[in-house]
Amino acid sequence: MDNLKKMKILAIETSCDETAAACIGENFEVLSNVTKTHVEHSVFGGVVPEIASRVHTKLILPVVRKALEDASLSIQDIDGIAVTYGPGLIGSLLVGLVFGKTLAQVLQLPFIGVNHLEGHLFSIFLNRKNLAPPLLFLLVSGGHTELIYMEDYGRYKYLGGTLDDAAGEAFDKVAKMLGLPYPGGPHIDRLAREGRKDFVRFPRARTKGYDFSFSGLKTAVLYYLRKQSREFIEAHISDIAASFQEAVVDMLLEKTRIAMDELKCEKLAVVGGVSMNSRLREVFNKEFRNSEVYFPEPQFTIDNAAMIGAVGMFKLKKGEKSPFTLGANPNLKLT
Ligand code: KG4
Numbered sequence: 026m027d028n029l030k031k032m033k034i035l036a037i038e039t040s041c042d043e044t045a046a047a048c049i050g051e052n053f054e055v056l057s058n059v060t061k062t063h064v065e066h067s068v069f070g071g072v073v074p075e076i077a078s079r080v081h082t083k084l085i086l087p088v089v090r091k092a093l094e095d096a097s098l099s100i101q102d103i104d105g106i107a108v109t110y111g112p113g114l115i116g117s118l119l120v121g122l123v124f125g126k127t128l129a130q131v132l133q134l135p136f137i138g139v140n141h142l143e144g145h146l147f148s149i150f151l152n153r154k155n156l157a158p159p160l161l162f163l164l165v166s167g168g169h170t171e172l173i174y175m176e177d178y179g180r181y182k183y184l185g186g187t188l189d190d191a192a193g194e195a196f197d198k199v200a201k202m203l204g205l206p207y208p209g210g211p212h213i214d215r216l217a218r219e220g221r222k223d224f225v226r227f228p229r230a231r232t233k234g235y236d237f238s239f240s241g242l243k244t245a246v247l248y249y250l251r252k253q254s255r256e257f258i259e260a261h262i263s264d265i266a267a268s269f270q271e272a273v274v275d276m277l278l279e280k281t282r283i284a285m286d287e288l289k290c291e292k293l294a295v296v297g298g299v300s301m302n303s304r305l306r307e308v309f310n311k312e313f314r315n316s317e318v319y320f321p322e323p324q325f326t327i328d329n330a331a332m333i334g335a336v337g338m339f340k341l342k343k344g345e346k347s348p349f350t351l352g353a354n355p356n357l358k359l360t
């Protein structure tokens with residue numbers, strides 16, 4: 026088929042503190058992927074919702090323009106507009122959603138509302154032609170820790186998730202206790218490479234079924250740190266980081282292993298920001314060496330619009346679109 030006739034989608038993602046836009050082709054090939062992470066939050070040690078909304082408002086137009094430019098496309102080449110409508114921060118979601126809906130209405134294009142969580146799952150298919158469901162997913166990000174079985178594209182079995190903090194949230198909170206900047210996950214990862222994993226044996230939560238819990242571990246680190254002098258913590262920061270990280274990876278591994286066995290699943294994908302963690306990648310690659318283990322490209326692990334475009338393209342090809350009355354849903358679940 027003539028390349029010019031192939032469908033292309035413009036995707037927008039503004040659920041948290043990344044303003045992102047991307048252009049995606051028919052086979053989930055990434056034509057462009059622009060992600061602007063808000064730097065304004067770092068001094069506050071976490072995302073400030075009001076600031077995020079304001080920054081999205083400022084960045085949305087230049088980011089969308091850049092996505093079209095990088096793909097060498099004009100807006101007239103686009104066949105549909107996909108936008109995240111939840112879960113996420115309400116003020117942040119609304120900026121992308123209203124922008125995308127308006128654009129779709131003016132251009133008379135199909136508008137497709139996308140679940141951010143489904144986007145993270147589809148991140149594994151970007152630029153990867155030969156991978157298809159069934160597939161077990163471990164979704165680990167700043168807001169989510171979930172085990173989901175994808176029977177087919179768009180068909181999910183939710184196995185379990187965190188009862189309290191998400192894995193990334195635990196990384197960020199422990200990093201804050203250690204005086205590291207936000208987001209703390211990458212800093213803990215870096216420090217842990219030089220640390221002893223067996224320096225402190227932090228407790229692993231015992232949860233039922235496929236549920237996870239990280240708040241006990243977080244509190245254990247807090248109590249441990251309270252008992253130490255500042256000099257001791259400074260001298261052993263890498264060891265403490267490595268010991269904490271090992272506990273998180275252990276807990277993620279245990280439930281994932283049970284799910285792979287029970288479902289007799291041969292393919293595993295680990296997605297979301299925490300899937301960047303180098304120890305997690307090392308352990309999972311080793312433990313599941315007899316299965317197929319997939320991680321997204323780094324640019325598709327953190328929140329991005331390419332993954333939203335992949336879901337949008339899947340729906341567009343099926344002829345699915347959303348009504349213009351679709352609202353933002355901060356607590357949207359994956360069903
Ligand atoms: O997927 P993401 O961008 O946002 C959500 O949808 O929540 O994930 C961000 C999370 C943050 O908590 C960050 O600390 C964590 O991913 N993260 C990491 C690493 N890189 C990012 N955690 C551990 N190790 C890393 N290398």
Ligand code: ZN
Binds near residue numbers: 141145166327328
């Ligand atoms: Zn996310």
